Amino acid sequence: MNNKQHPFSVVMTVFDQARELEERLPAFLTQEYEPGYEVIVVDESSTDETPDVLKLLKEKYKQLYTTFLPKPNAQTFRRKLAFNIGIKAAKYEYVIMTKLSIAPTDTDVFKALAEVLDTRAELTLGYVSKKRIRLQPFDTIEQAEGHITRMERRISKVCERKYGNYAWGRYDFIIVRKERTLDLLRLFEQKISTMKLIGIRIGILWENILRRSSTTVLYTE
Secondary structure: OOOOOOOOEEEEEOOOOOHHHHHHHHHOOOOOOOOOEEEEEEEEOOOOOOHHHHHHHHHHOOOOEEEOOOOOOOOOOOOHHHHHHHHOOOOOOOEOOOOOOOOOOOOHHHHHHHHHHHOOOOEEEEEEEEEEEEEEEEEHHHHHHHHHHHOOOHHHHHOOOOHHHHHOOEEEEEEHHHHHHHHHHHHOOOOOOOHHHHHHHHHHHHHHHHOOOOOOOEOOO
């Protein structure tokens, strides 16, 4: 487990989410975490007031850094490109890849994560449901390959259902060392058949049922 707390670089991407940014981003920016943290938001060429909202929030919160993904000619691997831009801007060793909808419910969530984070793991998946967070560490990124490749092809309506998300591998955030993020992002672009996806889904279910005792559950108020 973790004997030393480390600063975090939190990276997320947004597109036409001006209202959500106003409502949810401050929860990421008001964490009480002594080692320090930064929040990097990558704007995927939004067409609403997202850039204006980010500008105002930057003036208020020194932990916030913003950048943008230029509008590409094609949508292929857009999410990978956006995360790659954000991660390159990160200055800390531990990167939390997340999304705006998974806003912390308390000001000490980063502290709680750091206290139980297994720093021997190359990658840790996080599952959020109500007042608890489940962490699932993997010794290597390759061990989490099935989880990542399946989630990058998820159906949004199914993914948003919180019941059984851990069992099916529908994670909410990733904690990874910055030096291994390139290997992680490569998994975002893998092309796999429908039959292989079904096999991955069944394999994840069985694996996570067996791994329940090796995960950590945090409770937040």
